Amino acid sequence: MSMVISINGLCKKYEKFSLKDVSFQAPKGYIMGFIGRNGAGKSTVIKCLMDMIPFESGKIELFGLDSRSFANENKKRIGYVGEDQYFYESMTAGWSLEFFGRFFSDWDNDYGYSLLKRFDIDPSKKVSELSKGMKVKLALAIALGHRPELLILDEPTSGLDPVIRNEILELLAETVQDENCSVFFSSHITTDIEKIADYVTVIDDGRIILSDEKDSIISKWKMFKVENSCRGEELLGRLIGVKKGEFGFSGITDKPDSFIKELNRRCPGARYKMENITLDDLLVRIAKESDTI
Amino acid sequence: MNDVMRIAVKDFQIQVKSIKNYVITTLFFVLLFTVGGLGRNTMLLPILALFVLYRFINYSMYEDEKNNTLRLLASLPLKRDTIVFARYLSTGVLIVVLSILLGSISALLPSGEAGSTALVLCIFFVYVIMISIYMPIGFKLGYIKAVNINRFIFLGLFVLLGAVPVLLGKGEGPQDGNALASVITMLDNADHVLIVAGFALVTLLLYIISMKISVIFFRKRTLF
Numbered sequence: 001m002s003m004v005i006s007i008n009g010l011c012k013k014y015e016k017f018s019l020k021d022v023s024f025q026a027p028k029g030y031i032m033g034f035i036g037r038n039g040a041g042k043s044t045v046i047k048c049l050m051d052m053i054p055f056e057s058g059k060i061e062l063f064g065l066d067s068r069s070f071a072n073e074n075k076k077r078i079g080y081v082g083e084d085q086y087f088y089e090s091m092t093a094g095w096s097l098e099f100f101g102r103f104f105s106d107w108d109n110d111y112g113y114s115l116l117k118r119f120d121i122d123p124s125k126k127v128s129e130l131s132k133g134m135k136v137k138l139a140l141a142i143a144l145g146h147r148p149e150l151l152i153l154d155e156p157t158s159g160l161d162p163v164i165r166n167e168i169l170e171l172l173a174e175t176v177q178d179e180n181c182s183v184f185f186s187s188h189i190t191t192d193i194e195k196i197a198d199y200v201t202v203i204d205d206g207r208i209i210l211s212d213e214k215d216s217i218i219s220k221w222k223m224f225k226v227e228n229s230c231r232g233e234e235l236l237g238r239l240i241g242v243k244k245g246e247f248g249f250s251g252i253t254d255k256p257d258s259f260i261k262e263l264n265r266r267c268p269g270a271r272y273k274m275e276n277i278t279l280d281d282l283l284v285r286i287a288k289e290s291d292t293i
Numbered sequence: 294m295n296d297v298m299r300i301a302v303k304d305f306q307i308q309v310k311s312i313k314n315y316v317i318t319t320l321f322f323v324l325l326f327t328v329g330g331l332g333r334n335t336m337l338l339p340i341l342a343l344f345v346l347y348r349f350i351n352y353s354m355y356e357d358e359k360n361n362t363l364r365l366l367a368s369l370p371l372k373r374d375t376i377v378f379a380r381y382l383s384t385g386v387l388i389v390v391l392s393i394l395l396g397s398i399s400a401l402l403p404s405g406e407a408g409s410t411a412l413v414l415c416i417f418f419v420y421v422i423m424i425s426i427y428m429p430i431g432f433k434l435g436y437i438k439a440v441n442i443n444r445f446i447f448l449g450l451f452v453l454l455g456a457v458p459v460l461l462g463k464g465e466g467p468q469d470g471n472a473l474a475s476v477i478t479m480l481d482n483a484d485h486v487l488i489v490a491g492f493a494l495v496t497l498l499l500y501i502i503s504m505k506i507s508v509i510f511f512r513k514r515t516l517f
Contacts, residue, residue, distance in 0.1 A: 047517055073370075075370035084361070102294075
């Protein structure tokens with residue numbers, strides 16, 4: 001399988017935060033969700049990917065080309081939408097579409113305008129009169145107007161109401177299906193990722209926690225709720241993001257069979273529940289685990 | 294249209310609405326100077342032109358800063374150098390247009406009404422010095438910091454420029470002590486082609502050096 005994004009050992013240091021040996025790959029033709037809580041390092045990784053900020057060490061390849069040496073060549077093949085939308089507020093949506101779009105050599109003006117129409121944006125409307133959701137759609141039209149091979153979205157649905165969010169996700173899924181491009185989509189709203197992603201990469205405190213197929217993650221990871229009489233260090237050590245309550249404890253693991261075996265060995269006849277998890281559960285438990293370390 | 298041209302044109306496009314403000318302000322000052330009996334002041338038009346130029350650069354930088362559009366530009370397949378070149382191109386075009394306008398007015402009006410050719414050249418030179426100082430600071434520190442720093446620099450420059458003729462006047466200048474006037478008269482009497490060529494060369498050199506410094510600063514600037 002060929003990769004559109006390949007990151008190896010990426011390190012970037014700030015005064016109070018750093019990316020530590022970030023490595024993962026995103027396959028061509030799929031949607032990869034990049035999840036992590038606020039401040040986990042999602043935007044920093046994306047800015048390194050887009051050559052917007054320098055990094056100390058590591059290697060980033062886009063379409064097999066070095067992200068720094070071939071920055072402009074790579075950017076021509078990428079559509080990017082950031083968390084905040086930056087436009088000249090006094091200009092119209094149509095002017096913005098053409099001004100920013102024409103920097104791409106493959107820009108298709110008619111297609112750009114057709115996207116505006118599809119997104120229900122009046123080209124003659126000033127950017128300052130557009131809602132946040134509309135601005136995201138305008139940014140999407142600019143990002144898609146040159147038919148990119150890779151779409152990089154940095155929390156584009158953050159701060160939007162569920163209706164607009166859903167609309168954007170649907171538009172995104174449709175467009176990606178029609179245009180056959182790959183998507184790298186970061187968000188702390190895991191339900192968004194769960195809806196459209198094929199692959200998921202989880203980042204926390206500047207470290208990649210896991211990177212795998214979404215269905216594989218959801219089927220592999222299980223939530224266990226066990227009565228307190230079985231609580232012991234050995235069992236707790238096999239779970240991640242453990243929560244202790246009055247009647248029992250809970251946690252998640254990607255080795256459920258091994259946990260059940262150990263539970264039955266140490267606590268025969270124990271009462272427990274094994275449940276499927278959501279990406280939200282996964283993120284919350286991982287965050288809890290890193291907070292306790 | 295190439296990328297440099299596109300961004301340079303944008304600097305004018307985003308200010309179309311401001312032209313009305315420029316005209317109103319200019320008319321206000323013309324009225325103020327006329328009522329104040331300074332209608333024949335040779336420095337009136339250059340001062341107004343300087344105001345327009347300063348507003349133009351400030352507004353272009355302010356728009357990019359306020360809207361954070363430099364960030365979006367940085368995400369496009371563009372080199373940072375292109376953004377710098379474009380700003381120098383748009384400002385350069387405006388300087389030339391304003392200078393031609395001033396030169397035309399001075400040529401049309403009777404001598405002394407709007408200033409001599411030499412005065413226009415001096416003013417053109419002052420514009421370039423001003424921009425050449427302002428832009429690198431703007432590209433290094435951004436609009437807000439640059440405006441504050443430049444305020445002090447320009448104040449110092451004006452004090453210095455005002456002090457030079459006075460100091461020269463104390464020496465071997467004309468009896469009325471106006472050495473600047475004698476310099477202007479000297480330039481007026483000299484070979485115009487030579488002077489224009491000399492001024493053009495020096496200003497172009499200054500402008501290019503300033504642009505190179507801006508490129509170095511802007512490449513290193515943290516936008517995110």
